[in-house]
Amino acid sequence: VSLLCEDTIAPGPVTTAAVGIDAGLDHLVTLSTGEKVANPRHERADRLRLARAQRELARKDKGSANRAKARLTVARVHARITDR
Incomplete structure (x- = not known):
């Protein structure tokens, strides 16, 4: 998708x-x-x-699908902290 707008901003x-x-x-x-x-x-x-998210991640078995989900949860929390 390509979008082109011509708009002048008033000072x-x-x-x-x-x-x-x-x-x-x-x-x-x-x-x-x-x-x-x-x-x-x-x-x-x-x-x-x-x-809490890191504790939950530490309890998961390595290689499991639930560990992958927990890793994403920890990553989301880190991203939220970084964004703030």
Whole structure:
């Protein structure tokens, strides 16, 4: 499939306001305006999910179809962590 589109993007409005951003540990982002964006803390749940998937993989017999499925599950969890 080949798709060709001709579309012009209108420029956004000009602004003179500037905001500084600081990445931190307690808050994901702190802005110079004083606003703080909370850290979603995805890592904790993902760490538990990964540990469980790896435990289940370790219990499977080598060469079995269920081990192959468990390997895919572990790979999916790793991919999810990487994507975040």
